[in-house]
Amino acid sequence: MREKQSVRFEKQGAIAAVEWRCGLPRNRMTEFDGKKQDACEYEAGHRIETAVGVRSMPFRVLGxxxxxxxxLYGLSDADLAAEGAKRYVVDSKPGFPDRVEVRDMNIGEHAILLNYEHQPADTPYRSRHAIFVREGAHRALDAIDFIPDVLRIRPISLxxxxxxxxMVDADLVDGDALAPLIEQFFENPAIAYLQAHYAKRGCYAARIVPFRNDRQDGQDIPFWGRVLGRRASSQNQS
Known part of the structure; x- marks a missing residue:
C-alpha cells in the first residue's frame, strides 16, 4: 500500500510540475494521457513517465x-534603490533564476535584485544574500519529488x-544528481530542512523539506494536491 501511495504522489508531483512549466489551468490537469498535447506539455509529460521510481524519502521543493x-512590484527605479533593490530586464536565459517560481526567467521579463535573509535562525549560521525575484510573481513553487530545471542545470551546494x-551537513553536487543527495540527507534524523544554493555565487536557491501526508486536515499537502484530492473524492461520490 505504501509503495502504491508513493507512486501516486510521485505522479501528482510530476503533474504539478507540468502545470507549472506549461502554465496550464488547474481544472485541466486531472491526468496526463500523453495524447494531443502541444510541445511543451509533451516535454514535461515525458518527465512523468521517466520520473524516478518510488522514493524512500519523498521531498518538497519550495519557492x-x-x-x-x-x-516592490511596480516601484520606480529610484524607489527601488531606496529599498536597496534594483530592476533588470532579463536579457539571457538561463541567467536570472527566480526564487518564487524557482525557474529561469524568460528574456524580456523584469527581475528585481534584492537582499534576502534566507536563514533567519538566531545561530551563527544566520545569513542573507542577493536573490532575483520575478517582478509580478504571485505563486510560489511547491513541488513533490521534482527537481526544477533551474536547479538541475547548475552545480548546487546543499x-x-x-x-x-x-547546520548539520553540507555537500556539493551537480543539479542532475541532486535528488539522491536530498534523500541521503533526510535519512539523518537530525536534519529538519535543506537549503539549496547556487554553488558558483553562493546565492540561496530554494528550500527543501520532507513530504509528509499523514495529517487528516491536509495542511501538509500542497494546495494543488488538496485540489486533486477533493476532485477525486467528488468524482467517486458522483
Missing part, C-alpha cells in the same frame, strides 16, 4: 512566499539544518 516582495537552525 519563497511572494508576499514578502509584492510591495545544506542540511536542524530544527533550531544549526
Amino acid at each position: 519563497i512566499d511572494p508576499g514578502q516582495f509584492s510591495h 545544506r542540511g539544518f536542524s530544527h533550531n537552525g544549526e
Whole structure:
C-alpha cells in the first residue's frame, strides 16, 4: 500500500510540475494521457513517465512566499534603490533564476535584485544574500519529488539544518544528481530542512523539506494536491 501511495504522489508531483512549466489551468490537469498535447506539455509529460521510481524519502521543493516582495512590484527605479533593490530586464536565459517560481526567467521579463535573509535562525549560521525575484510573481513553487530545471542545470551546494537552525551537513553536487543527495540527507534524523544554493555565487536557491501526508486536515499537502484530492473524492461520490 505504501509503495502504491508513493507512486501516486510521485505522479501528482510530476503533474504539478507540468502545470507549472506549461502554465496550464488547474481544472485541466486531472491526468496526463500523453495524447494531443502541444510541445511543451509533451516535454514535461515525458518527465512523468521517466520520473524516478518510488522514493524512500519523498521531498518538497519550495519557492519563497511572494508576499514578502509584492510591495516592490511596480516601484520606480529610484524607489527601488531606496529599498536597496534594483530592476533588470532579463536579457539571457538561463541567467536570472527566480526564487518564487524557482525557474529561469524568460528574456524580456523584469527581475528585481534584492537582499534576502534566507536563514533567519538566531545561530551563527544566520545569513542573507542577493536573490532575483520575478517582478509580478504571485505563486510560489511547491513541488513533490521534482527537481526544477533551474536547479538541475547548475552545480548546487546543499545544506542540511536542524530544527533550531544549526547546520548539520553540507555537500556539493551537480543539479542532475541532486535528488539522491536530498534523500541521503533526510535519512539523518537530525536534519529538519535543506537549503539549496547556487554553488558558483553562493546565492540561496530554494528550500527543501520532507513530504509528509499523514495529517487528516491536509495542511501538509500542497494546495494543488488538496485540489486533486477533493476532485477525486467528488468524482467517486458522483
